Amino acid sequence: MLNASIITIGDELLIGQVIDTNSAWLARALNPIGISIQRRLSVGDNPNGIRRALDECLSCTDLVFITGGLGPTSDDITKPLLCEYFGGKMVMNEQVKAHIEHLFEHHLKRPVSHRNLQQAMVPDVCTVIPNAQGTAPGMLFKKGDQLIFSMPGVPFEMKSMMEEHVLPMLKKTFPLPPIQHRTLMVSGIPESNLADLLVPYEAQLPKGITISYLPNFGLIRLRLSADNISPAVLDEQFNMLQLAVEPYLVVNEDISIVEVVARKLTEQKATLSTAESCTGGFLSHRITSFPGSSQYFKGSLVSYDNEIKQRVLGVKESTLMEHGAVSEPVVIQMLQGVLDVMQTEYGIALSGIMGPGGGTPDKPVGTLWIAAGSREIQRTKCIKLRYSRQNNIEAAAVQGFHLLLETIVSKP
């Protein structure tokens, strides 16, 4: 196993303007080829912070992956700083220059400026990593046996560089066994009760296998991670874990609840639609985030306004008047409406108050009604959510998918 650090560079990461998604992607790409991330560090566009980050990471890991700070503007200082840090001088790289000229002429279709061509200047102590998607070249530096990769912060440029150049090179240079993870998902048991249940299981876990608990809105992911353990031993332990949590087991893979729903529906060749009020299209978005969702998903009616609930979904005005939009009778009518309009076998309907405003003493912020099922079997549920607006929306979606799953599984 090789140890690696990730350094992401950019003031925007430190003032909270941008959320770092590159690190998670890098970890997911590197684990399967036996490279373990020991630390992730974000620093600003400032020379001392970057130097210190390099010193620290090179003192404890074999590989360092750097993203960010390679653009053409004045705040991008990573390249000259790495040049100085590794004792080189900047030189024009003719291949990079030709690539930039080609990109401008054939793809961007505008004249190439002096500033753009300056991006072809690279330290003479690095190996250039081509950037098919953009103008900033990647760089590979060596320090003894240690390798330092510098890549752009733009996610699709970094990913393409990793996939086309860095990962193949690492696989060839370091043929390592993969770092293995096995994940399952349980529901219907609090985290601390689950931990109590698993005391005997944890006591017998062989050295080299660790267990992690990841609770998330009423579902808990349990992960086994193995370092230098044969796949057979890990699989045996994973089977034992599944038996131990059997009554609560939702799925024995690291897939989201949406993917579980997708799989069940595809198996049954059944179709799904959603009628969303408070979640405002988030269920539909989660479903369609996965390629292939058109196999079973027909669409969603986001009826944010009560008028739309009546006119498009056929919710009765009298029901809205008597029970309010956030009520069991309304979500049942929304479900019936969407099954009719979309002509699908299954549906999910949600109505709730996601906050921060809109609560009443009767129906405080966080009140959520869900109906899910088919024409034959329908279930409803009322939940009190207690998070921020964004988290309430996410939690509502998880609960909606969960209720649907219960009705699919209970199908006669």
Place this chain on the structure above:
Amino acid sequence: MLNASIITIGDELLIGQVIDTNSAWLARALNPIGISIQRRLSVGDNPNGIRRALDECLSCTDLVFITGGLGPTSDDITKPLLCEYFGGKMVMNEQVKAHIEHLFEHHLKRPVSHRNLQQAMVPDVCTVIPNAQGTAPGMLFKKGDQLIFSMPGVPFEMKSMMEEHVLPMLKKTFPLPPIQHRTLMVSGIPESNLADLLVPYEAQLPKGITISYLPNFGLIRLRLSADNISPAVLDEQFNMLQLAVEPYLVVNEDISIVEVVARKLTEQKATLSTAESCTGGFLSHRITSFPGSSQYFKGSLVSYDNEIKQRVLGVKESTLMEHGAVSEPVVIQMLQGVLDVMQTEYGIALSGIMGPGGGTPDKPVGTLWIAAGSREIQRTKCIKLRYSRQNNIEAAAVQGFHLLLETIVSKP
């Protein structure tokens, strides 16, 4: 100005299973009270990694904010480790114990276990920070003048602890001027051309004000950050910047394009609906992420299936046959359909191929058609996106909002 580090703890952050959103939230909460984040570090649930992170962060910043690793399960090692690091021993805290018992009796409504009560054990060298939302107490350690805060990784527990206890305490202890940022958004100019345009502007920027470029799907955010500069000087520089980029200026605040659209529509007391195919509800989700969106947003018709485009939105079968679902005539009919069904003044309709599959030689992956506008004014646009599925969906939404904005602004 005080310098701070953020350490987030958890193996899930290093294997890419979870994306760290706590750090961005913390930075946004701390900057306004004059605390600057110098570095963010994520390490796994492992003693050496955590010790090393503490050593490094305490060697360069005044404050350290730690999140994660405080749960009741075996993989949560932060508390005993901090106890050892700061030379304390674990003792039962009666107030925390009473809080946990209260939480189980009145809110969770299940018996409290020995494992839950163990969470009331805290190092005798820390000050307890109450956790109103959960069972794991926060902790404040001191080392000379340095303060170290340890909080749960569960976002809503951490946020509530910060808002109720940590931020008020920091404001009182360190009355500091805020770290100031001014952000504007431009479109219609490539980043490098913008940088060329701003060479004279950047040359005259006073010391203490820095400029950053944040490109994102065809829009660029420009940010001025000031350290020890009077607000009047920063405002003057920001005004000059607005003049310099005037032809490309979209908005002179750090708000997203959705918020710009929201503001324009609310000003006009106009309503909006969306007809989404390839974006699968993402526009609707982005719109309804903001509280108050019900003021102008009526709903969305996610017509993922062509049958729904016909039956619900009234797209003609002959148009679908002749031009295909991803075409100008189809998005125009989708727009007309959604304006009719939802009875709104404005609408956005999108149809495209987000990938990775589904492309043809004529219409490769990334092809997107948008129509936006009202009954009176409609604009259409064809765009070639070149990102991953998820990023294509996000970019499509940005372009959709942008096209709508053009029609709203051009309203006679």
